[in-house]
Amino acid sequence: MPAAATMSCLVVDDQQTIRSLVRSGLQELGFKAIHEASDGEDGLRHMLSRPINLVISDFNMPKLDGLGLLRAVRSHPPIQKTAFIMLTGRADKELVQRAVQFGVNNYLVKPFTVATLREKIEAVFGTLH
Amino acid sequence: MDPLAAIRDTFFQECEEQLAELESGLLAMEAGDTDSETINAVFRAVHSIKGGAGAFSLDALVRFAHVFETALDEMRSGRLAPSQDALKVMLRASDVLADHVRAARDDGAVDEAHTAALAEELKALGPDGGADADEGSEDDWGDFEFKPMSVDAPDEPAPMVGGGWRVAFKPRADLYAKANETALLLRELGRLGAIEVECDASALPSLADIDPEAAYLAWTVTLTSDADETSVREVFEFVDGDCELEITGLQTDVGGGAGPDAGDAPEQVPGGDLDISALLARAQAAADSRPSSPAEAIPEPVPAEPVAAAPAIASAPVATATAAEPASPDGQGQPRKSEAGATIRVDLERVDRLIDLVGELVINQAMLSQRVMEAGFARASGVAMGLDELEQLTREIQDSVMAIRAQPVKSVFQRMPRLVREVGAMTGKPVRLVTEGEGTEVDKTVIERLADPLTHMIRNAIDHGLESPEKRAAAGKAAEGVVRLSAAHRSGRIVIEVADDGGGINRERVKSIAVERGLIAADAPLSDEEIDNLIFMPGFSTASEVSDISGRGVGMDVVKRSIQALGGRIAISSRPGKGSTFTMSLPLTLAVLDGMVVSVAGQTLVAPITAIVESLQPKASDVHSLGGHSRVIMIRDTYIPLIDVGMALNYRATPMDATQGVALLIEGEGGARAALLVDAIQGQRQVVIKSLEANYRQVPGVAAATILGDGRVALILDIDTIVAVSRGADSVRAEKRLAAAG
Numbered sequence: 001m002p003a004a005a006t007m008s009c010l011v012v013d014d015q016q017t018i019r020s021l022v023r024s025g026l027q028e029l030g031f032k033a034i035h036e037a038s039d040g041e042d043g044l045r046h047m048l049s050r051p052i053n054l055v056i057s058d059f060n061m062p063k064l065d066g067l068g069l070l071r072a073v074r075s076h077p078p079i080q081k082t083a084f085i086m087l088t089g090r091a092d093k094e095l096v097q098r099a100v101q102f103g104v105n106n107y108l109v110k111p112f113t114v115a116t117l118r119e120k121i122e123a124v125f126g127t128l129h
Numbered sequence: 130m131d132p133l134a135a136i137r138d139t140f141f142q143e144c145e146e147q148l149a150e151l152e153s154g155l156l157a158m159e160a161g162d163t164d165s166e167t168i169n170a171v172f173r174a175v176h177s178i179k180g181g182a183g184a185f186s187l188d189a190l191v192r193f194a195h196v197f198e199t200a201l202d203e204m205r206s207g208r209l210a211p212s213q214d215a216l217k218v219m220l221r222a223s224d225v226l227a228d229h230v231r232a233a234r235d236d237g238a239v240d241e242a243h244t245a246a247l248a249e250e251l252k253a254l255g256p257d258g259g260a261d262a263d264e265g266s267e268d269d270w271g272d273f274e275f276k277p278m279s280v281d282a283p284d285e286p287a288p289m290v291g292g293g294w295r296v297a298f299k300p301r302a303d304l305y306a307k308a309n310e311t312a313l314l315l316r317e318l319g320r321l322g323a324i325e326v327e328c329d330a331s332a333l334p335s336l337a338d339i340d341p342e343a344a345y346l347a348w349t350v351t352l353t354s355d356a357d358e359t360s361v362r363e364v365f366e367f368v369d370g371d372c373e374l375e376i377t378g379l380q381t382d383v384g385g386g387a388g389p390d391a392g393d394a395p396e397q398v399p400g401g402d403l404d405i406s407a408l409l410a411r412a413q414a415a416a417d418s419r420p421s422s423p424a425e426a427i428p429e430p431v432p433a434e435p436v437a438a439a440p441a442i443a444s445a446p447v448a449t450a451t452a453a454e455p456a457s458p459d460g461q462g463q464p465r466k467s468e469a470g471a472t473i474r475v476d477l478e479r480v481d482r483l484i485d486l487v488g489e490l491v492i493n494q495a496m497l498s499q500r501v502m503e504a505g506f507a508r509a510s511g512v513a514m515g516l517d518e519l520e521q522l523t524r525e526i527q528d529s530v531m532a533i534r535a536q537p538v539k540s541v542f543q544r545m546p547r548l549v550r551e552v553g554a555m556t557g558k559p560v561r562l563v564t565e566g567e568g569t570e571v572d573k574t575v576i577e578r579l580a581d582p583l584t585h586m587i588r589n590a591i592d593h594g595l596e597s598p599e600k601r602a603a604a605g606k607a608a609e610g611v612v613r614l615s616a617a618h619r620s621g622r623i624v625i626e627v628a629d630d631g632g633g634i635n636r637e638r639v640k641s642i643a644v645e646r647g648l649i650a651a652d653a654p655l656s657d658e659e660i661d662n663l664i665f666m667p668g669f670s671t672a673s674e675v676s677d678i679s680g681r682g683v684g685m686d687v688v689k690r691s692i693q694a695l696g697g698r699i700a701i702s703s704r705p706g707k708g709s710t711f712t713m714s715l716p717l718t719l720a721v722l723d724g725m726v727v728s729v730a731g732q733t734l735v736a737p738i739t740a741i742v743e744s745l746q747p748k749a750s751d752v753h754s755l756g757g758h759s760r761v762i763m764i765r766d767t768y769i770p771l772i773d774v775g776m777a778l779n780y781r782a783t784p785m786d787a788t789q790g791v792a793l794l795i796e797g798e799g800g801a802r803a804a805l806l807v808d809a810i811q812g813q814r815q816v817v818i819k820s821l822e823a824n825y826r827q828v829p830g831v832a833a834a835t836i837l838g839d840g841r842v843a844l845i846l847d848i849d850t851i852v853a854v855s856r857g858a859d860s861v862r863a864e865k866r867l868a869a870a871g
Contacts, residue, residue: 014173014177015143015177015180015181016139016143017136017139017140017143017177017181017184018177018180018181018184020135020136020139021136021184024132024133024136041408041411041412041415044408044409044412045412045415048409048412048413060172060173060176060177061173062166062169062170062173064408068408071405072405072408072409072412075405076405076409089176089179089180089183096273097273100273100274100275104275105275106275107273110180110183110184111180111183111184111186
């Protein structure tokens with residue numbers, strides 16, 4: 001896994017609570033550059049205005065949901081190769097399956113522990129070329 | 130604070146927002162809103178509460194939210210029709226959810242049986258009619274085949290943005306007008322490293338055309354330094370907005386600045402009804418115009434941006450900030466909505482201290498004005514005119530300070546929809562609440578003390594005001610009753626109305642009850658208005674059986690008392706068959722009082738106007754002695770105790786001649802009437818209330834004090850105590866007489 005401190009993360013969720021929880025988990029893992037966006041469109045704007053290495057995004061959000069954001073990311077070459085982890089509630093197996101079709105790199109089920117967060121991030125960045 | 134505890138606080142704050150959104154969404158749907166975004170927002174609110182609650186292991190909350198969410202999901206997916214009945218269940222479920230949230234926050238308890246009953250109702254809404262929706266478990270998901278893909282990740286720390294900065298700086302005239310100095314800014318910049326300064330004087334006009342207060346010069350500074358952009362920007366912190374400022378990293382050639390092209394080969398992902406190109410174009414446009422948002426314009430403190438790895442975007446740390454606000458200190462990139470209404474939390478004590486001081490200022494200013502007038506300055510003299518301006522300013526300061534304590538009535542209004550639902554369900558009357566003027570502001574204390582009377586009045590409006598659905602149908606009205614709650618500012622006061630479209634006051638019944646309870650004589654000639662006002666009399670209740678809704682031993686007399694205690698008045702108007710309207714008029718603040726200034730035995734006193742019903746000059750024939758010093762006065766065929774204020778406060782030992790004074794007819798606690806005898810009325814004025822207890826000690830019969838324009842202290846009468854004490858004294862004397870006689 002690359003040094004967490006060198007990576008730039010974007011947390012996309014319409015709930016400040018969840019954003020703060022993910023942020024605090026990421027900080028514990030040594031991430032320094034953590035950005036927040038409150039919906040998919042806001043997230044996309046962030047991604048177009050600065051380099052982001054990892055997106056952790058909720059699914060159910062106003063304006064543009066997590067799947068929409070994922071599809072937009074995957075279809076736009078400059079940001080296409082950004083790692084994408086989808087946050088889901090329980091019982092959302094179908095959703096994860098759809099996200100997999102659209103090229104999600106992993107998923108994280110709420111509520112999560114810092115250990116799970118680490119596990120999922122490592123799973124993604126372990127596949128680095 | 131423990132970070133997790135802070136997030137928990139955030140969670141409960143967000144819950145309140147989501148609960149409000151949930152309720153307003155459901156209400157909108159009930160009113161016929163079929164927009165899919167509305168049901169989505171409603172679903173999301175419950176979903177978010179559940180998601181956050183899970184993180185804090187609030188199991189009971191999660192369980193109920195899950196059942197609720199499942200039902201909402203049915204509705205969202207169209208399997209459950211948004212019928213009025215289903216929405217009613219959901220509105221009550223939202224109340225239970227709110228109870229759960231508050232119980233979780235305050236470690237309180239919830240009504241388990243009620244929760245279970247609602248959960249069953251919600252489940253029954255589903256197509257399976259009560260099948261338990263199981264939480265999916267991650268364990269049986271199996272493995273997903275995540276598509277292998279290469280991910281851009283920095284293998285090593287990105288190179289530092291070193292070398293330095295180019296700072297283009299063009300002051301506006303405002304910068305100089307605020308006593309800033311370019312030379313000092315440049316010197317400050319020089320502390321960060323070596324600087325090369327170029328001055329662009331091309332805009333300088335000829336000497337004849339020069340405006341001495343305009344700004345013509347611009348500077349370009351090349352700074353060689355390891356300092357980060359934040360440090361460079363800090364130099365200009367105080368001239369933000371008063372200059373054009375562009376700070377550019379010196380290594381600007383990396384990446385070539387080729388912006389991403391929105392229309393550039395979007396590989397269409399299958400199954401797309403999403404117009405991604407348009408979306409990207411929109412997001413791109415927003416991103417391009419973004420650097421005006423401060424948090425975004427400033428790079429992260431950690432210069433780890435892999436500039437080379439993401440070639441097309443963010444080619445160089447270019448930050449244009451022409452009118453940038455100061456960067457948010459935590460750099461967390463909070464959502465913009467929280468930036469919209471910037472607020473600070475201030476100890477209420479500090480605000481009250483300020484209000485006190487402003488009160489002093491008002492008094493002081495009034496005294497000064499009076500002295501100046503006495504000293505014989507002409508109206509047009511500099512001193513008098515300066516004083517006028519001072520008076521204007523003082524008044525504005527007073528208004529502004531009072532506004533700090535003001536809050537929108539929304540905080541109390543928003544508790545009412547739930548009450549209406551509950552009372553409607555209990556009485557079996559379909560009812561809709563309409564609120565207006567929720568943004569109307571009034572003093573915080575007034576709002577807090579409004580909750581109880583309003584609750585009671587709304588209960589009354591539904592329980593007693595509205596007819597049963599059958600009666601309404603017979604009268605040709607819609608089955609659903611309407612209760613209207615509104616607030617508005619009117620001539621320096623707040624007017625709150627509670628209106629129902631029910632049957633209006635049944636005057637025959639009210640009158641017969643009042644006679645039955647001995648409140649009025651059977652043949653008393655009363656106007657309609659007087660009959661309506663009987664309901665404010667203590668001991669009056671029209672409910673033939675005490676229902677558990679309005680019958681709590683609390684009548685309209687208590688409502689009236691609480692409103693009067695706030696310096697307010699309440700009135701009722703009723704039209705048979707059309708409904709009743711209660712109108713309350715309250716002061717915007719409790720720091721000032723509308724007072725009647727009176728003289729008593731050479732003293733100046735203030736009586737709260739809200740307590741005074743009328744004033745009259747007693748005729749000798751109307752005043753009757755009861756022996757000793759007790760007297761009564763006959764006002765329209767009713768004997769009312771006449772209390773000599775001078776005697777009550779021990780200003781004089783023998784009663785004054787009633788015909789030489791003025792009687793103020795007042796209504797005291799419990800609706801008891803009395804007439805206060807004073808020497809004369811001086812006038813009516815707003816006075817600033819000063820606590821007597823804080824400065825001296827409590828004095829029976831005196832509520833507080835105020836300072837008049839001439840600097841003298843005037844006591845504000847505590848009418849209830851004066852009436853009570855006089856009565857007590859009378860009964861003591863009566864007992865003594867009885868004892869002496871026996």
